[in-house]
Each structure stands twice: as structure tokens, then as C-alpha cells.
Amino acid sequence: MLKVHGFAVSNYHNMVRMALMEKGAAFETVEVFPNQNEDYLARSPMGKVPCLETPEGFIAETSVILEYIEDAVPGPKFLPSDAYGRARVRQAMKMIELYIELPARRLFPGVLFGGANPEQTVREVEPVLRRGVAALARTLDCRAGVMGDALTLADFMAVFSFPLAGMVAKKVYGWNMAAEVPGLEATLEGLGARPTAKQLSDESRAGMADFLARLKSRA
Numbered sequence: 001m002l003k004v005h006g007f008a009v010s011n012y013h014n015m016v017r018m019a020l021m022e023k024g025a026a027f028e029t030v031e032v033f034p035n036q037n038e039d040y041l042a043r044s045p046m047g048k049v050p051c052l053e054t055p056e057g058f059i060a061e062t063s064v065i066l067e068y069i070e071d072a073v074p075g076p077k078f079l080p081s082d083a084y085g086r087a088r089v090r091q092a093m094k095m096i097e098l099y100i101e102l103p104a105r106r107l108f109p110g111v112l113f114g115g116a117n118p119e120q121t122v123r124e125v126e127p128v129l130r131r132g133v134a135a136l137a138r139t140l141d142c143r144a145g146v147m148g149d150a151l152t153l154a155d156f157m158a159v160f161s162f163p164l165a166g167m168v169a170k171k172v173y174g175w176n177m178a179a180e181v182p183g184l185e186a187t188l189e190g191l192g193a194r195p196t197a198k199q200l201s202d203e204s205r206a207g208m209a210d211f212l213a214r215l216k217s218r219a
């Protein structure tokens with residue numbers, strides 16, 4: 001059986017788990033936190049979370065894991081059947097990761113983890129996020145999903161990436177990021193109300209206190 005290694009508060013971990021849940025797949029979750037132990041590095045070469053344990057071995061990197069799930073797990077399809085449609089979904093996934101998730105993450109320490117964000121980081125991240133959001137406004141097609149009416153792999157990234165990045169942008173810049181992408185707020189609301197996303201968000205909220213205590217004990 002597939003096993004997802006990660007922890008409940010990780011939005012990347014939840015993207016993977018949502019894809020498996022939406023496929024209707026049976027899988028196990030193994031609680032692991034990012035680490036640099038040799039045995040974990042053999043599974044996830046950067047020591048990051050999540051990684052997926054398959055019958056043939058381990059796979060790391062969320063977007064790659066999502067593609068593996070799409071290829072290997074029976075159930076509903078989350079990529080269009082035509083090459084251009086698939087490429088458009090992959091473009092959205094890459095853009096969400098590179099231009100929303102990664103810059104927003106630079107502000108997590110000050111907003112989510114009880115630390116402080118250096119002024120320079122705060123200054124650097126804003127134009128990057130604004131450019132990313134403007135680019136996504138040109139790219140996404142927000143209806144039931146972020147790339148049209150069908151649920152796609154891009155939705156599993158969007159539903160865990162945008163709300164957290166949006167919360168950070170609101171707190172640091174007083175900026176309602178999602179409002180700048182036509183239809184995105186309603187789409188995220190619909191995606192977030194899916195039983196799979198709701199369950200994972202509830203688990204993430206429930207795990208937050210423990211996670212913060214863990215960070216504090218390691219500081």
C-alpha cells in the first residue's frame with residue numbers, strides 16, 4: 001500500500017494526501033518531520049516532507065508525487081486527456097509553486113512560527129508575490145477548479161498554497177492577494193469545502209500547537 005511520509009501541518013503533505021483521497025485510494029500516513037538523518041535522506045534526498053513510499057521505492061517532490069499518483073493510481077483523472085490541456089495544468093502548478101508558495105514561505109517564520117521577518121525579506125518578497133499573482137491572473141481559469149470546471153492536480157496545490165500565502169500577504173502587506181485573480185476566492189472556497197480538503201485542514205489546525213511546540217523546543 002502507498003504510504004505518505006510527512007506531518008499534518010505541512011501544506012505540501014496535504015496536497016499529496018488530497019490527491020490520494022480524491023482518487024479514492026487506500027494509503028497510510030507515516031508521521032515524519034523534515035530531517036537530515038541518513039536513513040531519511042535515502043528516502044527524500046533533500047530531507048524534506050513529503051515523500052511517497054511506493055512498492056518500488058520512494059519518491060520526493062510534491063509535483064512529481066502528484067504526477068505519479070495520477071499515472072499509477074486508478075480512479076478519477078486529474079489531468080486533461082489532451083497534451084495542451086495537461087501542459088496548461090502543469091504550467092499552473094509550477095507557477096503556484098514557484099511564484100506563490102516559495103516566496104510566501106520566506107515570510108512564514110515571522111507570521112506563523114513566532115519569529116521575526118527581516119525587513120529586507122519583507123521588502124524583497126512583495127514584488128515577487130505581486131508579479132506571481134498578476135501572472136496567475138493571466139493564467140488561471142477559475143471556475144469549480146482553478147483550471148476550469150474539472151478538478152485537476154493544480155487544485156490540490158492551489159487549495160493549500162493560496163490560503164496560507166494569502167494569510168501571510170494580508171498580515172504583512174495588508175493585501176488581499178486572491179482578490180486579484182478573477183474568480184479565485186470563490187473557487188478556493190468551493191475547493192476548501194470539499195470533504196477531503198476540510199478533513200486535511202482540520203487535521204492541520206489540530207496539529208499546529210504540537211508543531212509550534214516542537215519548533216520551540218528545537219530553537
Ligand SMILES: N[C@@H](CCC(=O)N[C@@H](CS)C(=O)NCC(=O)O)C(=O)O
Pocket residue numbers: 009010011012013034046047048049050060061062063
Ligand atoms: N520542493 C519540495 C518542498 C517541500 C517542503 O519544503 N516541505 C517542507 C515542509 S512543508 C519541508 O520539508 N521543509 C524543510 C526544509 O525545507 O528543509 C516539494 O515540492 O515537496
